[in-house]
Amino acid sequence: MPSTKQPHRFSLMGVSGHVGSPDGLFLLSSATSAPVENVKLVDRVSPRRSRVGTLYLTATHSIFVESEAGVRNETWVLHSLVCSVEKQAAAASGCSLLIHCKNFQVLHFVIPRERECHDVHLSLQRLSQPESYVELYCFSYKPNVGEVERRQEWDLLDLKADYSRMGVPNSLWKLSPINRHYKVSDTYPADLFVPESAAPPVIVGSSKFRSRGRFPTLSYYSKDNHAAICRSSQPLSGFSARCLEDEQMLEAILRSNPRSDFMYVVDTRPKLNAIANRAAGKGYENEDNYSNIKFQFIGIENIHVMRNSQQKMLEVCELRSPSMSDFLEGLESSGWLKHIKAVLDAGIFIAKAVAEEAVSVLVHCSDGWDRTAQVCSVACVLLDPYYRTLRGLMVLIERDWVSFGHKFSHRCNHLVGDPKEVSPIIDQFLECVWQLMEQFPCAFEFNERFLIAIHGHIYSCQYGNFIGNNQRERIELGVRERTHSLWSYLWMNRADFINPLYRPDHSQTQGLLRPSTAPYCFKFWRGLYNHFDRGMHPRQSVEDYLQAIQEETQQLHDQLASHKQKIGKLEQEQVWRVTQKTTTLDKSPTAWALGNDLTVANTPQDYTGDFISSSPCQPKAPESSLILLPHDLNQKSEANLSNGSDQESGIADLSCRSPLSEDSTRDPDSDEAAYSAA
């Protein structure tokens, strides 16, 4: 089992679960400050279900250990995932500490003494705001993996292989060594594909006419019809400036698509923003200066608008028992889904230009690392079924985001820095993919869990992949030499991330996806933004059910083969006594049949728990649970304590926003409040 290779230690982030005592002991000894006793972890949704325990701060995690007799229940939160720590005014019950995480987990601790709360607050603030890269978790994360294997992790994905899968280099596109030492553009990767006819002086000249030297270069090439998606930053055109080399560069791109007599230039910014940029000597292409281009604005808002929008949406997600109107009004006024739609619309425009018109497209925004990355990668997902596979999506993120210099460190706030640089641009890309998965349930090899896992680790800093802002920085930091790769971890655990409905030969899987962009096709992504509010999610998962069935089907295949073999043997030989019971025979189907597992899956214990526990046979290493979330043992135990029977535990699981809070049912006089609150 691949996952066992990954050690448990330090692997949990923001997870409440049961960790074996050896790990626990290890952690306690490495605690950086004295443990704080009698801390209350408040259940945000139903406050009466809060838990009391001890809070430990280690160098890398905050760990809350519940002090309920009999169960050992731990909640781990990686410091690098902490987005903000807020200390509230002291009350009679203690002093509240509110921790918001980048994976949208919210923890509310109540610490009895203000002094202690103050200390924890200060420590956490320091620990969660690293100032230099070396402090990041990926540099201290040392799973039990040999150096040779660790190096191999980084070889899992090979961008060159992806380019050759696309069909380049060929007679139209060549690999250019011009940026080998990051001299032309320090935010671009070393290896870039350019039109065959683009000579180095043209490239260099063009790069001087583009923000941050980000000249037009190949992002995706369609083998079938030679149409290409190219990307760049904005031209430094100001009000009237021209650049011959830049014009030649676009001409060269057009020529690399022999059958086409024009190309699109897509500026993903709202027109007003682009015009405003002209005053700063930047701007957009003038159709008169470039031969045979069709220029198009697609109004996607800038990083600041997106940041505020997500912030507003998260506030709505965090409301305590909101009404339907509160929620829908908040969702609307956040504008979030409108922005998601804008990104998807832009992706569709480009994908259609490439697939249906066979016309090449040059995409840019301002710097060409935010909206451009979103739009190019969404277009790729729509265009090419490969990017809808597990490996394909990883390659796509590695190419369009990591290699092309999306500023992960700034956008994800890995280090303490300018808060105005932070923006959920990659979140929006992942959400666009999720929205597409909702419309095309059979078209994607991976499941929602995969997207959530990627999201969590982009922010966790546990792996080196998203450290720094571009390739050059990552080389300087030596992430390949000093850290582990997320892609390898995901690949080894791919069994958890497979969409059971995916079939490579399904008609839905083939060719261009044509999603509907009617507003009602866009949904709120509960799975990500309310990921940790378990009570809001369906209690039974169709996907897990199907996954379990497929695993069983696999076993049946084996059984079938072995039975056939046995029968053949018996019929042929018909001589010797067959020993009665071999191991395979022992396993009568009913012994492991799905039926049994489903009975379990239908009991509430499994809904609350980690999805994986419902798959019949494989115990998973906690590694996988980190994305999947709580083995919510606390809920189980609570249910068991209060009720004592299987039947009743179903009720204790009635979580969150159902009408009565748990405890109120034991206390009739307090009900009124609970009912009216509901």
Added chain:
Amino acid sequence: MNIKLIKYGVMEFAELIKTPRVDGVVLHRPFLPTVEGTLCLTGHHLILSSRQDNTEELWLLHSNIDSIEKRFVGSLGSIIVKCKDLRVIQLDIPGMEECLNISSSVEALSTLDSVSLMYPFFYRPMFEVIEDGWNSFLPEEVFKDLESMTDEWRLSEVNKDFSVCPSYPPLVAVPKDVDDDTLRKVASFRHSGRFPVLSYYHKKNGMVMMRAGQPLTGTNGRRCKEDEKLINATLRPGKRGYIIDTRTINVAQQAKARGGGFESEANYPQWRRIHKTIERANVLQEGLIKLVEACNDQSHSMDRWLSKLEASNWQTHVKEILTTACLAAQCIDREGASVLVHGTEGTDSTLQVTSLAQIILDPACRTIRGFQGLVEREWLQAGHPFQQRCAQSAFSNNKSRQEAPVFLLFLDCVWQILRQFPCSFEFSESFLVLLFEHAYASQFGTFLGNGAAGRAKLSLPEKTVSLWSWVNRPQELERLTNPLYEANSLVIWPSVAPQSLLLWEGVFLRWNRSSKCLDEAYEEMVHIIEYNKELQNKVNSLRRQLAQLETEDPLLQTP
């Protein structure tokens, strides 16, 4: 096409049909290719049949038509037909006169007032009735189940001629110690004579759920000893109960002025009263109209869509109804208390709550047959006025009178629970959609009439076919079965957080988007499950073969 059927219709409704047949009519439906063919009007159907063999015919019940609009471009007329199942189609009809004739005929035929002219009275089943649905859920049979669990209840015939309560069935379950005279007195104290009756018995702890109409306390606080006695008779010694009033306290207060009211705690000391906020019929109808309008306007921006969705308040209604049902279920199951549910008449919000609470509490209600039984008991026999409520749907221009999507909201809530517990229901979403369709327009008599007395007068069992007769045939059951179903004996508690409640796309967006990809996903899911079963059977048969070989084997060697 069934010629006999058409002729019959033509004879009966001849004077309403001005033009029975037009050639060269073109049908437009969203996401489907256009069809050209001959349009025929019969007494009950609008039929479009194409001359090509491969194209399916359109058969539309006139009673399914909610509104009809005419448009003319030159001599080409179009009628836009908006159906109660929320489908919108366009028919291009050559010739202005034909178009006008068709339009006015359809308008007349789709708004016939007389129940006895409805299609179910003319429909003859073209399938073999295996089990007559009219006899499938008789109260006396249902009561036998109750008797096997408890002897605290009896079946009263006090309403056998509908004189005590016209909306109740002739047989109702009441506390054993309460005699029929008392029931009569209580009936005079409750709205429309709806005295408290048993709705559900929770086997696990013996707690019960009852439903009734509002007490007629009026402004001067009238009380009724018999009423107090009756509902107290349902409490175990020392136990308390909950009265769930589906109205806000303000609305309940206002009802006093019109002779209604609520149980004062002074007179019912063993009961705690809780007020909830389920909206009244006309508000729900308004919500439906707004929601459907929002869903049908493709030109909306995201902001406008979300604000219209919000303004329709549909999801708010779903949340309120579900929350109230959860509350009732929780009182019964968690608190071990009995519950009495009522609103004003006790025929709308009350039934939503009592039926949903049973879905939550009782695994039997989550089976196909159990759900039919629930609809039969808690909606049809309990006197929900289907005909009034479902006379119009979201498009009608006529001023709505008694129309309200009370039953549709119930189905929506069931769908929400089904989404949250996709493996706990024996039926799939298509069963809920089917019930929605048939409640509004049907060839079956099941949803005709208003209340038990009204339905009895129509002699439905004698003159019409029951929907259940059709549903409970193997081929239909197979279509409605949820392939993921695994019996779940637990109480299932849905989440009522706004994030958990979704728009029921299967009804509201059904005609506004292509469902191809989702249908394929469903087929793929069925395929995965079927393939697994197939393999299981193969393995089992091989195992038997193997076992046989193994036992035979020694014998073979002995000689």
